[in-house]
Amino acid sequence: MAKVGRMKLGSQGLEVSLQGLGCMGMSAFYGPPKPESDMFALINHAIESGITFLDTSDIYGPHTNELLLGKALKGVREKVELATKFGIRASEGKFEICGDPAYVREACEASLKRLDIDCIDLYYQHRIDTRLPIEVTIGELKKLVEEGKIKYIGLSEASASTIRRAHAVHPITAVQLEWSLWSRDVEEEIIPTCRELGIGIVAYSPLGRGFFSSGTKLLDNLQQDDYRKHLPRFQPENLQQNQTIFDKVNELAAKKGCTPSQLALAWLHHQGNDVCPIPGTTKIENLNQNIGALSVKLTSEEIAEIESLADSVKGGRYGNEISTWKNSDTPPLSSWNAA
Structure with missing residues (x-):
């Protein structure tokens, strides 16, 4: 298998592999943590195959995924681009969003320690704290860049106006967002804003949280504590309609001589040279299959056909309890200064 190529992410100088690796499922949310030795392998x-852009967060575990990566990267740190996130903290069984400057610094120091590194390549605000102006949070991140603790700043699940305001304080290198065949609402305003500002686009859950690998069969193999069991698109009232989408994608993939997940990933890879999908997996064979998507070439007609299939998805991305870019606007800076 040829090594995965490289791309420029954003316009500040960060270079990453054309496809990244989402590491969340190794430690959290998708059933129990996977055996450490298997994840190290x-x-x-991934690194030997050229997948060097690794994505984690302090909330994965919490903390255990960063600790895992810290151990796994001993001796190979310089070969990878490491992205982690702050901004969601677990408190008494609930998640709280926080972008307070003191917390930003505290979270960064803690992540550096767990990852056992001196500098984070790409540091994202995982969710936007709508209680304080985005400029306040980015101002602290800018200081961390100046101090050499982080190289590049990213945002996750931020609205177009939030991205614009953040970018005015310090250049944003990447915006992470859910983008896949069945999550395309970001194409209206957020993607064009990123492109206008020269910000890289990192697509998480590019396989619809695994749905485009096996359709409803995915649910048969989920552990009892797998978070996906609670997502709207995986509920009985929506599943039949969504399975129909999968069946059509599967049919088209068979014609192309690839798997449905490769077709779904290839579609994203064809969206532009500023897009880096970060499919997560815990199995080497799935990783190899994901890399294989880079070899699937699609014509504009095929792209249009694929897109028409997924227009009828049923159910939201999350339940109402999770904040996304749709509710990520923050108060104006003037209100903060006056307070």
Whole structure:
């Protein structure tokens, strides 16, 4: 298998692999943590294959995924571009969003320690704290860049206006957002804003949280504590309609001589040279299959056909309890200064 190529992410100088690796499922939310030795083998295989852009967060575990990566990257740190996130903290079984400057610094120091590194390549605000102006949070991140603790700043699930305001304080290198065949609402305003400002686009859950790998069969293999069991699109009232979408994608993939997940990933890779999907996996064979998507070439007619299939998705991305870019606007800076 040829090594995965490279791309420029954003316009500040960050270079990453054309496809990244989402590491969340190794430690959290998708059933129990996976065996450490298996995950070390997977990460090493990814790096050797050219997948060097690794994505984690302090809330994955919490903390255990960063600790895992810290151990896995001993001796190979310089070979990877490491992205982690702050901004969601677990408190008494609930999640709280926080972008307070003191917390930003505290979270960064803690992540550096867990990852056992001196500098984070790309540091995202995982969710936007709508209680304080985005400028206040980015101002602290800018200081961390100046101090050499982080190289580049990213945002996750931020609205177009939030991205614009943040970018005015310090250049934003990447915006992470959910983008896949069945999550395309970001194309209206957020993607064009990123492109206008020269911000890289990192697509998480590019396979619809695994749905485009096996359709409803995915649910048969989920552990009891797998978070996906609670998502709207995986509920019985929506599943039949969504399975129809999968069946059509599967049919088209068979014609192309690839798997449905490769077709769904290839579609994203064809969206532009500023897009880096970060499919997550815990299995080497799935990683190899994801890399295979880079070899699937699509014509504009095929792209249009694929897009028409997924227009009828049923159910939201999340339940109402999770904040997304749709509710990520923050108060104006003037209100903060006056307070």
